[in-house]
Amino acid sequence: MIEKLDRRQKYTRKVLKESFIKRMQEKPLSAITIKEVCESADINRSTFYSHYKDIYDLAFQIEDNIIEDISATLSAYNYSKNEEALQMTEKLLEYIAENRDSCQTLFSEHGDPRFQKKVMMLAHTHLLKTLEVENTNVPYNSEYLSLYIANGSIHVVQHWLKSGMKESPKEIAELITKLAKRGLSSFSDTPPMFSI
Amino acid sequence: MIEKLDRRQKYTRKVLKESFIKRMQEKPLSAITIKEVCESADINRSTFYSHYKDIYDLAFQIEDNIIEDISATLSAYNYSKNEEALQMTEKLLEYIAENRDSCQTLFSEHGDPRFQKKVMMLAHTHLLKTLEVENTNVPYNSEYLSLYIANGSIHVVQHWLKSGMKESPKEIAELITKLAKRGLSSFSDTPPMFSI
DNA sequence: TATTATAATAAACTGTGTGTTGATTAATTA
DNA sequence: TAATTAATCAACACACAGTTTATTATAATA
Structure with missing residues (x-):
């Protein structure tokens, strides 16, 4: 209605x-x-x-518009296709860059943590789908993996917004994707170890 | 005084x-x-x-006791020594397990986000030290890497607390360390790719 | 243990924001 | 223009914040 x-x-x-x-x-x-x-x-x-109803209701309705947009962006991509993960991330960051004003405020330290949590859960859910589709041999509960990646990524974005968006959406998207896939070893000379 | x-x-x-x-x-x-x-x-x-002074002041003082304990634990280890990273993480998780009651509440969704941020920044700062000592060839600003790892890790811990600490501190410590070092590739059969 | 110092209590008061109500005014639309 | 609906205004009861002052209770110590 x-x-x-x-x-x-x-x-x-x-x-x-x-x-x-x-x-x-x-x-x-x-x-x-x-x-x-x-x-x-x-x-x-x-x-x-x-x-x-109250001040939280107002906040909630503002946040929801953005949540819907983000959700729509996420749904537009097919996660089973690995190549699209990077594209999607980039698209998402472009959306944030376009809606710089409200996003910057809502993601800031003054922003509602519930909102940030909602965005995180959105990303988390979508990530879980990918993990389950493409990686059936994940030993641990994928819950942990997905939470780790979603939260790490969101804080990278938060820092990006806070520090004036010096990097391009593409650069940040690449950074996030690399960290998720191969962690710190993405950035070291030495080949990744197979056990820690 | x-x-x-x-x-x-x-x-x-x-x-x-x-x-x-x-x-x-x-x-x-x-x-x-x-x-x-x-x-x-x-x-x-x-x-x-x-x-x-007010209710936030009370919250602040409760939180500070825990922050101090965590900080002391972090300082007891030498970050330049790679092997100690895992030990330290384990020690930290043991502390949290011992102080289950207050930690569980403070890290919950009802907990003060400022507290969670403080813990995160503490971990972040200590991580930066490690990154700078052992990895001089990090291309990006280590700021991003450290934020990613600190936040990802904290949310894994948060989920661990919330879901009743089914895993041992050692298991979670290993999970976190693996994710930081080699990301998702730690859990896949296929050898890690060298570019994404 | 009696004295002194200080912390906790009790009661009152001002101030600020909340949430609601009912009458009035203004804008919209058909 | 008339009918409808939204916004305004003013008033109200209420809850909690924060402060003050006198009184009571407890702790430290000589």
């Missing part, structure tokens, strides 16, 4: 969301009050409550 | 900390009020303020 929104409602939600993101550039979610978001958006506080 | 504490003060802080951890098992930091912590600890709210 798709909501049909009045122009006024569209405007209200738009400015509330913008005001919220602006606040989040300065302080963490838990320190942001409904009152200040409304004041800076010039929207009556009563109106806020006819759109959102 | 070491604070010399009255018995009464020791008791007050002890029960407040215990009460806080108990609350945190049920809800996130941001939802915990000073009022409820004091009531469940049977300590007057005024007394709370003579010990802590």
Whole structure:
């Protein structure tokens, strides 16, 4: 069921969301009050409550738009095909680069950890699929492997965003893919050892 | 300057900390009020303020004890010696296993993300040292590599704690070390590729 | 153990944000 | 233009934060 929104409602939600993101550039979610978001958006506080349950509900709805976009990007690729993993990662990073403003804020230290967790779980689930399809001989519970890779990767992206995106999406995508596949040995001269 | 504490003060802080951890098992930091912590600890709210600035200050002090312990463990090992990396990881996991109760809560989804970040940065810094000592030919900024490994590892530990610590500290230590060194290729039959 | 010092308590008070309600005003759309 | 619906305004009860002051209880120590 798709909501049909009045122009006024569209405007209200738009400015509330913008005001919220602006606040989040300065302080963490838990320190942001409904009152200040409304004041800076010039929207009556009563109106806020006819759109959102509380401040977390507003945050949730902002985050969800991005989650949906990311999910769509992930679904567009076939994971059983190994070559597409790199392409997909690159595509994802390009999306983030395009939506620099909101992504940078949501992934920052002020960002909602639940959001970051959601993105991570999305990546995690997709990774699990790949691992199970292409690698049936994984000894440990793939759960651990996938969590490791998803979280490592997300923090690389986080650092990339934080430090001003000096590298291209392609470069970061390659770095992430290499680390997942061969870890540190990707970057050393010596051939990888077969036992530690 | 070491604070010399009255018995009464020791008791007050002890029960407040215990009460806080108990609350945190049920809800996130941001939802915990000073009022409820004091009531469940049977300590007057005024007394709370003579010990802590606010609820975050209390959280901070609990977390700091653990941070110090972890830091001490990390410092006890020589990172330039490759063999010790595994030993150290194991030692760290043993510490966590011993302090199961508080660690499990602090690392859970209700736990303070700042704490988790602090632990991560600690691991990150120590890792950087190793990387720089033993691997001078790392092409990228080691920052990325270290962040990747530290975060991946922490989430493996988090999952381990959450799912009831079925594996031994040794097993998890080996898993983490393998993933860092050779990534997924540690677990596949086929020899690792030299380019992706 | 009696004295002194200090910590904890109790009660009151101000302040700030929350969440709700009902009447009023303004904008939208058909 | 009329009917509908959204936003505003003002007022309210409520909960928790943070501070203050006087009082009571406990600990350290001479």
